[in-house]
Amino acid sequence: MRLINFKNLENAVDICYQEQKSNATSPLHNCLNGKLHSNCTSLADISRSFLHIFFEALLHWTPYAIFAIILITVTIPLLSRCCEMARCNTLTDRRAIFFTLFEDRIRREFCSQSAETMSTIVTAVSHILRRNPERPSILLCLASPDAKNTCIKIARATAAAVMSSFRKPKENIDEVTLDCSNYESTDDFWKFYEDMTQRMSRQKVVVLKEFEKINPQVATSLCHLANDTYAPFPQSIIIVCLDIGTRFDHNNLKGQAPVTLAETFLGEKWDYSLDNVAMTELLGRLTGRAVLIEKELVQLRRFAGSLPAIQGYLGPPPKLRRRRQIARSEMQI
Structure with a gap:
């Protein structure tokens, strides 16, 4: 009698184990599906946040970029002028x-x-x-x-x-x-x-x-x-x-x-x-x-202050005097 009861208990345990094994995949799949859904939701949020940060940075740095362009536009002619004036230090x-x-x-x-x-x-x-x-x-x-x-x-x-x-x-x-x-x-x-x-x-x-x-x-x-x-x-x-x-x-x-x-x-x-x-x-x-x-x-005179002025002659251009x-x-x- 006890042996029969033991065999029934063993069969019941096997049946419960198989049921648990067959039903174990469903919670796992549900969990994975939930994670994938949450990941997709997080990617969409990240992309929206990235666009928001990009446009915010663009609006923030646009005035500085415009100022830099104006500064470069003004500086380049000044640098060329300085280079031209630097040529005054040579006889080239x-x-x-x-x-x-x-x-x-x-x-x-x-x-x-x-x-x-x-x-x-x-x-x-x-x-x-x-x-x-x-x-x-x-x-x-x-x-x-x-x-x-x-x-x-x-x-x-x-x-x-x-x-x-x-x-x-x-x-x-x-x-x-x-x-x-x-x-x-x-x-x-x-x-x-x-x-x-x-x-x-x-x-x-x-x-x-x-x-x-x-x-x-x-x-x-x-x-x-x-x-x-x-x-x-x-x-x-x-x-x-x-x-x-x-x-x-x-x-x-x-x-x-x-x-x-x-x-x-x-x-x-x-x-x-x-x-x-x-x-x-x-x-x-x-x-x-x-x-x-x-x-x-007029006889040649080379000492300082001896050059008579020529009326109407203005000499070289002012930029060449230096x-x-x-x-x-x-x-x-």
Whole structure:
């Protein structure tokens, strides 16, 4: 009897164990399903909170970003300006060197020349001292009666200042001077062209003296060297010395512009050698910057305070005065 009861109890225990085992998965699944649901809910909350924090930070830092952009926009031009001013401490600026030498070596020595003459010389040289000039400058110096030597001296002094600006040895000033009396024949066209290109490429300046003796056909090579479309050596200057002699009286010299005097003189001299098209193109290249050189009457005086003022001449631009002072002090002028 007791054995039967024990077997029934054992069977009942097995049945309860199997029922518990079969029902054990349901609470686990329920728990897992609840965790997954809670995890999905937490991810949605996190994404919403992240967007909220992002837009809040965006609204917070937007004024600072705008202020930073404005500050950078204002600072960059100031830094570039400071870098440009820092260049004043060196002699690498060509314009500073030229203006220094022009004020102390040309304007101080040739005090009898007019303000218009000085301004035209500065304009012609400043054109080639830019970063990317389009074509070379041609400075035509008309020598009035008894001013031929003064004209050559001014041309050579200007050439020396230009060579110093480009850091070329100014002792070679004789090498850049060409006597146009050596080119009186049409056969000298290519010789003149080669001599010009050699000096324009190396020394950046050429001085042509006695230009009234050059052959007109040879002179037409200047149209190619100073071409507006394509110039082989745009960063160079050609200084032409033209002796007009006694062709014009005193009233014409004072009453007419140098450009008109040059066109009249060269037009009459080359009338039978060039056609109208070649004449117009050549005169357009030559007479664009023409100056009338007067005979120098004032003796050279270099001590301080001896420079007489030239009425109407304002000197170099204000932004170059500091560079001129530093260049003068470093070159011990």
